[in-house]
Amino acid sequence: MVTSSFSASLRAGIEETRGRRLILLVALWLAGRSAFWIAPLLPSLLPAIIDCLLFPAVFIMLAPQLLRARNRLYLLLLPILLALFAANLIYHHGVFKADHVEAWLALRLAIYALIVLYVLKGGVLTPIFTGNALRESGRGEQTPFNMPLEVVAVGAVLLLAVLDLGAAPAAWTGSSALACALLHGWRTTRWQGWRVADVPLLLVMHLGFVWLVLAFSLKAAAELTGIVLEAAWLHAFTVGSLGLMMLGLMTRVSLRHTGRPLVVPRAILAAYVLMFLTAVLRLAATVHGLGIAAVALSAGLWAICFALYLSVFWKVLVTPSAPRPHSQSRQSEA
Numbered sequence: 001m002v003t004s005s006f007s008a009s010l011r012a013g014i015e016e017t018r019g020r021r022l023i024l025l026v027a028l029w030l031a032g033r034s035a036f037w038i039a040p041l042l043p044s045l046l047p048a049i050i051d052c053l054l055f056p057a058v059f060i061m062l063a064p065q066l067l068r069a070r071n072r073l074y075l076l077l078l079p080i081l082l083a084l085f086a087a088n089l090i091y092h093h094g095v096f097k098a099d100h101v102e103a104w105l106a107l108r109l110a111i112y113a114l115i116v117l118y119v120l121k122g123g124v125l126t127p128i129f130t131g132n133a134l135r136e137s138g139r140g141e142q143t144p145f146n147m148p149l150e151v152v153a154v155g156a157v158l159l160l161a162v163l164d165l166g167a168a169p170a171a172w173t174g175s176s177a178l179a180c181a182l183l184h185g186w187r188t189t190r191w192q193g194w195r196v197a198d199v200p201l202l203l204v205m206h207l208g209f210v211w212l213v214l215a216f217s218l219k220a221a222a223e224l225t226g227i228v229l230e231a232a233w234l235h236a237f238t239v240g241s242l243g244l245m246m247l248g249l250m251t252r253v254s255l256r257h258t259g260r261p262l263v264v265p266r267a268i269l270a271a272y273v274l275m276f277l278t279a280v281l282r283l284a285a286t287v288h289g290l291g292i293a294a295v296a297l298s299a300g301l302w303a304i305c306f307a308l309y310l311s312v313f314w315k316v317l318v319t320p321s322a323p324r325p326h327s328q329s330r331q332s333e334a
Contacts, residue, residue, distance in 0.1 A: 001101040004254030028054045048092035055085035083113040112161035125204045127191045133199050143190045156180045174223030182217035200264045204248035204272050211240030232286045254313045259322030278302050
């Protein structure tokens with residue numbers, strides 16, 4: 001999420017977050033994760049306080065820059081950050097009060113905030129990068145941007161979130177999820193991802209949206225028919241959709257922002273395939289009740305995917321970048 005936020009700042013034509021500010025944010029993220037490992041050694045509220053520092057810091061750093069951006073659409077990132085911060089606060093409050101329902105709702109709120117960010121950010125980058133690849137290979141142009149469809153697609157997700165978090169009747173929530181599946185299926189199809197299926201960096205992004213459509217479809221099926229467990233849609237999004245998109249964008253950013261060509265290493269290609277299979281296994285474990293062993297295996301495979309990324313790129317990320325041509329466009333850098 002933070003990587004996506006900083007990529008947004010670059011594309012908005014404002015200063016990148018780097019140096020001490022970036023180190024601070026990484027330190028806050030690590031502190032929040034570490035606090036829970038050593039929670040028994042700390043005062044009861046301290047781990048929660050440490051964990052809640054990241055989103056305000058990101059907001060404080062990005063808000064002044066985004067307010068100066070020419071494209072006002074980038075301001076949509078700010079309410080998403082606030083929603084994630086609110087979800088974090090509500091979750092910790094629920095845990096402190098031993099209110100499992102409140103904690104569960106907070107986690108769902110965070111998931112929906114991530115979906116909105118995914119739909120907005122991924123829905124811009126995927127067709128733009130696809131268009132760049134099509135032009136470079138002489139295959140034509142990207143699909144024209146359809147603002148009414150984009151607005152309705154985001155609005156449908158927000159409506160689903162309100163209905164789901166508000167415990168609306170299953171028929172309403174299921175119908176809203178079905179509308180999301182149809183709208184985002186249409187949206188994804190318009191981008192014609194099959195035309196760049198030979199470009200791994202783009203293929204994983206398009207597959208990520210295919211998993212998103214599947215997630216909405218599973219949510220609709222769970223609410224309207226009960227033929228699948230409701231949790232299935234969450235795994236389709238968090239493992240399949242989000243997992244593939246994170247790996248794809250992390251690879252692109254690591255290569256492009258360090259002045260390297262967009263050539264995906266073999267180990268990263270293996271990580272893409274493994275992430276897809278991990279999502280299939282996690283979904284199967286939920287739908288078919290394969291048991292804790294299958295869940296543990298999928299969690300281990302998910303971790304291996306990111307371990308592969310780290311093994312390939314850690315040197316790239318801690319050594320000086322290669323010179324980047326001055327003529328590189330911001331669009332291709334993002």
